Amino acid sequence: MPTNKLWDKGIPLDEEIEDFTVGEDYILDMKLVKYDCIASIAHAKMLGKMGILKEAEVNKLVNELNNIKELSEEGKFTISKKQEDVHTAIENMLTEALGELGGKIHTGRSRNDQVLTALRLYYKDNIAECISLSKQYIVALHSFSSNYGGIVLPGYTHTRKAMPSSIRLWSGALIDSMQDNITLLEATLLLVDQSPLGTGAGYGVPIKLDRNMTAKELGFAKVQENPIYVQLSRGKFESTILHVLTQIMLDMNRAATDLIIFSMPELGYFELPDKFTTGSSIMPQKKNPDVLELLRAKYHLVVSYEMQVKGISGNLLTGYNRDMQLTKKPVMEGFEVTEQSLKVAARLLGGLKVNKDKAKKGLTSDVYATDEAYRLVKNGISFRDAYKTVSKKYTKSN
Amino acid sequence: MPTNKLWDKGIPLDEEIEDFTVGEDYILDMKLVKYDCIASIAHAKMLGKMGILKEAEVNKLVNELNNIKELSEEGKFTISKKQEDVHTAIENMLTEALGELGGKIHTGRSRNDQVLTALRLYYKDNIAECISLSKQYIVALHSFSSNYGGIVLPGYTHTRKAMPSSIRLWSGALIDSMQDNITLLEATLLLVDQSPLGTGAGYGVPIKLDRNMTAKELGFAKVQENPIYVQLSRGKFESTILHVLTQIMLDMNRAATDLIIFSMPELGYFELPDKFTTGSSIMPQKKNPDVLELLRAKYHLVVSYEMQVKGISGNLLTGYNRDMQLTKKPVMEGFEVTEQSLKVAARLLGGLKVNKDKAKKGLTSDVYATDEAYRLVKNGISFRDAYKTVSKKYTKSN
Amino acid sequence: MPTNKLWDKGIPLDEEIEDFTVGEDYILDMKLVKYDCIASIAHAKMLGKMGILKEAEVNKLVNELNNIKELSEEGKFTISKKQEDVHTAIENMLTEALGELGGKIHTGRSRNDQVLTALRLYYKDNIAECISLSKQYIVALHSFSSNYGGIVLPGYTHTRKAMPSSIRLWSGALIDSMQDNITLLEATLLLVDQSPLGTGAGYGVPIKLDRNMTAKELGFAKVQENPIYVQLSRGKFESTILHVLTQIMLDMNRAATDLIIFSMPELGYFELPDKFTTGSSIMPQKKNPDVLELLRAKYHLVVSYEMQVKGISGNLLTGYNRDMQLTKKPVMEGFEVTEQSLKVAARLLGGLKVNKDKAKKGLTSDVYATDEAYRLVKNGISFRDAYKTVSKKYTKSN
């Protein structure tokens, strides 16, 4: 398998150093094969239009890139550590198949704008996937609410009973919150939806390219004009994506916290079916809400990914810096964690039960203290006095 | 000065504990006096409409609240530590002036929705201020670019000369990036622009209120219907605001890093006027770019504020928790730091100079290596071969 | 009041820029007056020994510095914003009192090593204070344990009843954990206990100083020899201090979480006296554990301070950078929050009660399932089989 790096000058790189610089790119990049092929196809067509490649050349490149894309979909495409990344792997394969023509695909392009183009396409797909999964989660909440919505149970503040609440109110809150997350996802999509292709290494390229054509071909809403901004926006877009993912995860963290506490047998408002719980290796009676605990914990994971990107992005001179390479993994892991969590949470809602009896039992008289005060208000007493009257009932000296 | 807390039941609180729980609220809340008055006025009018207060009562309350607002604008309103927060301070003052009527303002309201309403109004104002200051920063960049835009200087990647760049390109990148920040600010404004007033402590109130009326009166785009979501969104909205502020600060961090390095006498592309530099107490020759260093550092400050909110918000049971009180300070400080930084950065751009000679001197032949390679491409050589030919010129064995 | 900055060259600094660079130093530095006086006294004596100052001069300086120290202890010393920091304020006062002699104190010193010396002394005092308060917290736990230690209550895993536990076991865990924190505090003290005085701006000073003398005079365990390391260690020492503080806060976060949940009336194992709870402005029955919630939340505060320092410290060129100035506040706030929290937690333990009846009621049969399995093991059945036998009792189909 050929392994000529795109920047190879014939000087051998120190082996250990190479390991260090390649890192996990050759693994992570497996997710980008499809997108790099699509972007390369658009670039080839554009080079054809500009007269830099002949029509026959374009066709050959496009065919071969489609081949690679198919191979990848069948799980037959691999990137070796020596090849370092998807971009080298694909160009090597093109050159093997098409000879010198393979090398021409890189005309008017740098790895910098190539990487970003593939990543943006990947981001767009995954943001869309998050929107779709968020909607499915909302559907699951609606369905849960239609089953149990009418059940009244105590609402809590400060982890103490406060006032009457209901399953409908609780589910509705989660729905509204996820709805706002979708709004944020859509705003982020708009941000990300700018084509970086054609900006070279961050200072343009010395030949004329039709950037509008590639942007359109790839389905980008617009061209990101300024090549320096293209580079500056790396880290920015990534951390905005991750911020929004933390918001989705926070919703699930809060819902999971509710379910963990409200399904304690001591309260028992919610019940988790056995197939959603795990046991202990020493305590035979245990049915543990591991799934919920992991949903809760994974919020912090995604928060730390966001921090990772924000830490890496600061105090750097304008223009591409290799540091930025490390922002790829946290975003990919962020999407993976969030998408899996949304799926699991929706599935969980399908099995979740509300214990009507326990909910009713929970509605002790103190839950109605505010109603009691307002009844006094309706009888003409000022709220402050009504409050003091009722509060006395609940104050024992200790 | 009366200091009856809104939840006072006549049991003395441990002094040291009280200090601990009040924290800095009584200081921070000085920024909220205006907003709490405005919100209380809307609430009073609505209570009037619902027949809970008489017209004369409403008028008295509105007058007194306007008085307090004016006092505050004149710097004459104070909140004592004993009063704990702005809400108690205002209600105490109302009661002092109007007797029992002062206590009626809290009918149909909890401190929970009251705090959130004041905060939302404060957020809206400050987001608007950030948008305005961002635009002024863009104006400063345009003006800087119109003075020096034509100057060509080396563009860097990996902190190494890469290809020719220009002041216009550099300024343009900062402008486009700030433009995207404004888009994010506007998206955040939409999120925040929901009226929480009328949701009580998080489970509604047992009397009928006209939430649309107060929302409209206060200029909110819509009513945030679900009372549980109102509470859940605390922390969410705050961290979204702070995320966007980190993006503004990141832009300034990156610009400051450029200016610090590019104004090193060894490079000298940029020059900072003496009145923007500070000296050393031991080294007489020093002119240090402290302003730029602080702009750089303050990015990390705001990132940590965002983390603070995200840390506090996780693993909590639904419904208000006192933990949330601590999210007030990071947002306030976040706005303060960002607004001041934008002002300072714009001011700095006004004094910043570009050294044309140094820029020219920086344009050594290696900066044009890519152009050289593309000249060979135009003569029919494949890019890969052209690259290898040119790269040989810059490879010395060592 | 004279306001000549130590690096003043007669060029006016832009007003707004000055505000930005001074920041809150003039407020924060009030905590450093004492330490800067002590350090300056040691420095003056050393200059005397080296023959740079005459004995009479040294005496005058020492007297005046002692005066300033006393003034500060009486709350009569102030730092104006114009003076920027404590170092300028003190030198200005010396010059006012002693004329030209005041200016001589800065011989062989830079603000860089001066700031660090004052900070290190301040750190040492506060680490010692944290150790002392941690020990008091341990005393409070011992006292609590001696009152209630014998009470058996359910131990939880996964927020589910697991096996029998006891107040003694619970208190003991908190004690052991705090003991390990003290070990960490002591290790940190060793790190911090190095004298930076005499390293100038980070590259030494061009005259001979007796660094051992000042180190000894100030009670430092050793001289921090390398002047570049003195600067590099800023940020390092600060973040190590803050890390240890987060560990103390984590212990309290976990204890607070336990108390919040275990004092829910639904479980009721612990009881918080009324004077440690607060009420709601709308719900008359509420007694909220605000103190515990704030203890819980403040962990995240200190974590974010640590992150602040770690964010600021990265990607900087060796040698002092103004960015480092911003590490002062997070450490100071970190100490303040931690010390206050330790005091409040110890005080709280004094009032905390255990409800013996509720604890007993909580010991349902499932808590003894493991004991049950081990009884079977003692009768010769393998643990795996015993486990399966007992687990069947607790498995209902659902």
Next chain:
Amino acid sequence: MPTNKLWDKGIPLDEEIEDFTVGEDYILDMKLVKYDCIASIAHAKMLGKMGILKEAEVNKLVNELNNIKELSEEGKFTISKKQEDVHTAIENMLTEALGELGGKIHTGRSRNDQVLTALRLYYKDNIAECISLSKQYIVALHSFSSNYGGIVLPGYTHTRKAMPSSIRLWSGALIDSMQDNITLLEATLLLVDQSPLGTGAGYGVPIKLDRNMTAKELGFAKVQENPIYVQLSRGKFESTILHVLTQIMLDMNRAATDLIIFSMPELGYFELPDKFTTGSSIMPQKKNPDVLELLRAKYHLVVSYEMQVKGISGNLLTGYNRDMQLTKKPVMEGFEVTEQSLKVAARLLGGLKVNKDKAKKGLTSDVYATDEAYRLVKNGISFRDAYKTVSKKYTKSN
């Protein structure tokens, strides 16, 4: 291959849920096989001593566990996803080889203390490895300093020339800082060096065990007595380890930042050999310091791992929570990143060169301004006046 989970009760777990809960444990745990075997051997021997297992049984178990350990060292041991983790995989293998006896190894043990024991042994080994690699890095610095130490070059503050420095001073600072890191590593080792084995699920086990024996057998310095603290210390120990790793990484971040800037051709004090640089796919002249950039960036990676653990650990009820499972990966990755970085940095120092001519050329007259002022001081002028005299030379009006 048998896949009976240690807590299996015969109820099938939802497939998707299972994927979610298992996560990457079955991959990460490959690093723990050795340690789990060692710990199980000690546990078996102790059960023998207590009369719970017969001598022959102990011998069989020890032999088989040694077999597994060897298999693992030869890379022949695998953990299937179904088996979930190393503990199930090993017990399954024991049962397959030894029948019912395999199940007896879990007597008096829970997965909770089993996991912690394996992890602690793994931590101890890796902390020792970090100490060893830190010392090798120090050796590399000494060797670098002995080659180039005498070269004088400008020292910088505020990214501006300040005073003369030298390679010896610079290397010495990095050495001293790494020495302090070693001190911190050793303090952390003491903390971690406590045996958790024998504490069961966090509330002890209902049979008598000899915890001192297993602790001694495994080389732990002491027994961690309190079983609740054993669980509480998870997260604490992990974040302390990660904090110390961030300090090592910070040192390399700062050194890398120096080298990136000081090896810019515009300054040129340092030179990186070609085999340590990488090229650009578009710019033929480029030799980029990717290795240094990645060293710089990886600091932020480890900082985010620390945050991950600190985020996950907060707001949890005492006793094991599944959340804690997620702290395994960040620590493992933290060790991996740090160890690899130390190796690469030491290797890099071997190839690093100092350009004597460029260093000399950098020593412009302003670098000596402080010396100049002190020469005036020696002639009897006060430092403040000398400072002002010299500073005038470097002040041009602009």
